[in-house]
Amino acid sequence: MWYPFGLAFSLRIPLPLPDFHWEEVRSLWLSSRTGLVSHSAELFVCSDSVSHSSVQPVGRVRGLHSLRGSGNGPRKQRASSQNNVLSSFPWRKVVSCVAGVASGFGSVSAIAILGGGNGGGWGGDxxxxxxxxxxxxxxxxxxxxxxxxxxxxxxxxxxxxxxxxxxxxxxxxxxxxxxxxxxxxxxxxxxxxxxxxxxxxxxxxxxxxxxxxxxxxxxxxAQLESEVENLLNCGMFQTxxxxxxxxxxxxxxxxxxxxESQWQPADSFRCVNVGLLSQSRLPDSEATMTDQQREEMAKIQEEEYKTRLRRARPCMLPKTVEREISGWLRTETRVTARMLQKIRDRVQRWYHEEGYACAQVVNFGNLNTNEVVCEVVEGDITKLQIQFLDKMGTPCEGVTKMQIIGRELPEQLRPGQVFNIEAGKKALRNVNGLALFSNIEVNPRPDEETDGGIVVEVKLKELEQKTAEVSTEWSVVPGSSGRPTLASIRPGGSVTFEHRNLYGLNRSILGCVTSSNLFNPQDDLGFKAEYVHPYVDGVDDPRNRTFKASCFNSRKLSAVFTGGNGQEEVPAIWVDRAGLKVNLTENFTRQSKLTYGLVVEEVTTRDETSAICTNGARTLPSGALSLEGPPTTHSDTGIDRVAFLQGNLTHDNTRFVNGTPVGSRNIFQWDQGLGIGSKFPFFNRHQVTLTQFVQLQPEDTKDQLKPPPVLVLHGRYGGCVGDLATYDAFTLGGPYSVRGYNIGELAACRRFLELATELRIPINKTHVYGFLEYGSDLGSSKDVRGNPTEFFRRSGSGASYGAGVKLGSIRAEWAQDCNAGTGSLFVRFGERF
Structure with missing residues (x-):
């Protein structure tokens, strides 16, 4: 059995999806202790596209990671020890490290965690x-x-x-x-x-x-000697x-x-945030100083360091991690260079796991005391810059108002906050949700004016304000032998236009005209025009409500007037709807929203010749056509006019893991008749859908493109109280109800219950799945006017099971009809749930 589907060939203006990527960030910090210490950090952060799946940060701190010489030519080496102040190179040419203060001039020493530049160095004669x-x-x-x-x-x-x-x-x-x-x-x-x-x-x-x-x-x-010099200067080694x-x-x-360098034992550990503090540096003439001058300089630096520690802010590192590191120190007889590396890795790992990708350890102090002090630059945001780019990537003036973009950026990206990768991801999702930009970048970079500061750059490329699209399609239906054939050589199609971002306030006007016969579009011309006005309460108001108004004229084949299994083909009934619709959508969170509004429409039921039809029909055993079927409208005239309130409450916290949704999605819908219209219809029609996507295993770290196995649990209930037009009855069966049956093949009813489960197993970057589904009218089909379920000899309930494979957006699946005991192969488009 084949289910009809359409093939579409479109000519359209391309609208590329936003790319999510992070620039390489190189930041230069100076340490706070004796001498000039330069720190270079590289941060690479990558993510996938706007499925916005989880993006993992990768931070590489260039300290203890890379040492290079200065390129200044040979310099003569002088003796030093772990407690001596080592001479430093000009900071713009080399990264150097300081092992401590001069011996005898103080008990506090510090070591900076970083490495060197490239080229040159000290050389022998x-x-x-x-x-x-x-x-x-x-x-x-x-x-x-x-x-x-x-x-x-x-x-x-x-x-x-x-x-x-x-x-x-x-x-x-x-x-x-x-x-x-x-x-x-x-x-x-x-x-x-x-x-x-x-x-x-x-x-x-x-x-x-x-x-x-x-x-x-x-x-x-010379380069080999420079390597030795840099290793000595990094403070990790005595010789x-x-x-x-x-x-x-x-x-x-x-x-x-x-x-390996060693210091006296310590029994406690403390971490401080030295971000945004000005950095001290040694004078370039230190090599020419006398011993007395060095002694005086060491004392000054000792006081500066104590003052610096008093000015330092508490860091975010939890006390549990500090106690863990203190335990390490108490088990060692000496503080060693390897221990400092271990501490650095532990501290930075906590920051990076929590999303603070710009945080890094820049210095260790108090190394010859009972307490080791770890100095951290956490990545404080000092500026937030929003920049528009043209198609060539050149800065330009944008159309969108800054308030529109600013309200979508999370508070954690504001100046005064610490940069967090999750805040960057959230900003991408929020700004992408505006549907105004073809490319979005959120790039943290070092602040050149403030030591340790981070400037967050948001770069945006705006979509064209005016777009148009023309598409054509041919419908494919089952032929006499079961093979798919064209329903008609006359193509259908649509013309869509949109004018977005009016006045730079994200307001838009869009329209669409469709027809199944482009050669004679008057037969079934449909249209929809819509105006969207976000921020009804004002751009600066935190309440996010969007107003929409639309007029429409559509035609759809009714699934209520469908024959049961094994029945002869039933004459089709088409339902035309024309009217107006206004609603407000309020977003409580990114996962929850409420839509409510008013619908006023005229509903007309027509047969295949487009003539108004008042009753359904079926073929009798004699071959004659029975026209005394269920009434098609509430007014029995083939035309209904009705006004009703409509609402939809959605809570959707699903996320995509390698292309597979994981989480839950719950929807509650209702329509409330107002007693206005043909025969004054008053009713309440409601529906509840609960779907849970359960991830059975964590992501595969070896193959990050492989989707995880997922168990889908689905339930849906619907009911109606009061007047119910036949065309609005609930139907059971079809690709989005109970698979293995045609649309509406099981029942047309007032109340129904639908249950389904599906197990998805990953195979070669996609997944195969098995499913089991059941649907029942709960005995309510007889309460629908004319009882279309009985008239068209439908069963009222049914179950199915089967298996399939997902191929991109296509589902190829085999389903077993448990009522008839037969199976069929189906090709579906889109998701079932």
Whole structure:
């Protein structure tokens, strides 16, 4: 059995859906402690399209993650210890770290969590390996003596134009100060060795995040020395040494030996928010200071740091996390660099899991006391900027009023709040709900005027205000052999126009004209014109009500006058409705809304020749046509005029998980007759729909496009009290009622109950499903005028079961009709629930 459907071929003006993406954010913060400490952070946040599914933030803090040299050329290294103030490079050229205050000048020390720039660094003096001024040959006379007894790397490497072979004996350990400064060495491997344990650390050790050298990279002697300098300056190590182990292919395996920094034990932990506080920095002339000047500077910085801590605000980190970290500290005999990394990761993980994607740890203080202080920049919003873009992405003046956009932005995106990724997602959903923009971006970026501040940019591309669309379609119906055939070679179609965003206040006028015969549209010309006026109570009023007024003229095939299973084809009855409708829609939340209004309409029932029809008809066993069927209208004339109130209360908290809805959707609808119209109809018609989408398993982290398995539970009840026109009776059966039956095949009734369940199993980025459905008229069919259920020999109730597969917006499913005991294959469009 095939259910009729339509194929449409449209010519339209494309209206692209808004894209949801976040720009890369690079923010630069200075630490608060001794010396200048620069902090660079990168934030990458991505999401899918305007299904607005959950978007996961990815924050990468470049501190303990990336160190690079300054590019200033060789600088001479001076001795330092974990309690000395280390000299810092100019902040615009390098990221440096401070290990603490000068020994003997105070008990408080601080370490900044970050890394370096690139290029250059400190370098040693002297020539290359061969001596004698550093001949790049490495001492050919020595090689001639031992050439036949010891293996050497082949200096004639095919890639010698890109890098130079070391030209030394294989498996030889060479300190980087002995390397040739004119050569470019290829790094084959990087290995970290802990001097205390004399063991190589695991490649997953967080200390590897500090090293910028990577296998396969090419570096000069100066760059290798710069790497050592940056590792010393980051504060994580007391000593760092680097050696190269010569390889047979001419490359070097770099071995970095270190002694991890340690501080006195601590038993408590405190986190403070230093966002928006001005940053202190060391003078550039620190290297030329005398010991007395350094001592005085250290004391000044000590007081500045205490003042800074007093000015710092409490952070959002919960006390439970602080107690957890304090427990870690009490179990250790010393505060180590690895412990600080562990603390940093724990703090930042909490912030990022809570959606604070711009939050980061920038400094640790009080390292030589009983309390470790963690300084956090949480990402305070200092500015909110709304910008319109033209089609080329150039800033322009927009049509939409700023108040319209501003009321859709959540309070958490306002200045004074902390930026949260969920607030950004909510802003995208709200602004996209206006249906005024083709592209929407919400981009957090660092505030160049305020340290640690975040500027939230909302960039918008407006849709065209005036659009038009023309579409044509051909109807497909079952043929004599059951195969689909064209109902008519004459195409139907529609013309739609819209003028949106009138006066920049999101008001719109839209209209649509349709016909099933474009060659002779007078036969069944339908139209609808609608005016939409949002913010009836004013743009600044928090009560969000939208006024709509429309006039319409439509034609629809009535499912009440349909034959039961196995019956001959019943002459079709068409229901024409023409009238006016006004309503108000009030949004209580994003999930709940109420619509109420007034409908005044004229209803006319017609046969297939468009003549007014007063009664239904069926074919008798003799082949004759019985015209004494149920009356088609309440007035028995074929024309009803009626006025009634209409309402709809919807609560929908469903969300999409990889294209599959999850959550619940509850709808209550009612129509209340006013006793105005033909034979003064007074009635109350109501309907309740409850649908639950139960997610059976969490999302697959390995395949993020795979939908989860879902169990759908559905129930619907409807009833009517008072006068009921036959064309308004409830019908059972069809693709959106009880599957496996034609529309209205089971019953036309005053009351009904419908139950359904469906299990959806994901397969290859889509899902297959099995279902079971049941519908009953609750014995109310006899209460409908003329009892169309009995007249057309319908059963009054029925059940079905089956299975199907979802292919995009198409459902291909097999359904078993339990009344007839037969099954059929159906192709459906859209969702069942």
């Amino acid at each position: 002297g020539g290359g390996y061969g001596g004698g001024g550093g001949d790049s040959s490495g001492g050919n006379w020595w090689r001639k003596i031992v050439d036949n007894g010891i293996a050497f790397a082949d200096s004639r490497n095919e890639d010698s134009d890109q890098w130079d072979s070391h030209g030394l004996r294989v498996d030889m350990r060479v300190h980087i100060t002995k390397l040739n400064p004119s050569k470019r060495y290829k790094v084959s491997e990087v290995e970290l060795v802990d001097k205390r344990t004399k063991q190589a650390v695991s490649s997953k050790d967080p200390f590897y995040e500090l090293v910028t050298l990577r296998p396969g990279s090419i570096a000069t002697k 760092v040494e680097m050696e190269g182990v010569t390889q047979a292919d001419g490359s070097l395996k770099m071995q970095i030996s270190f002694v």
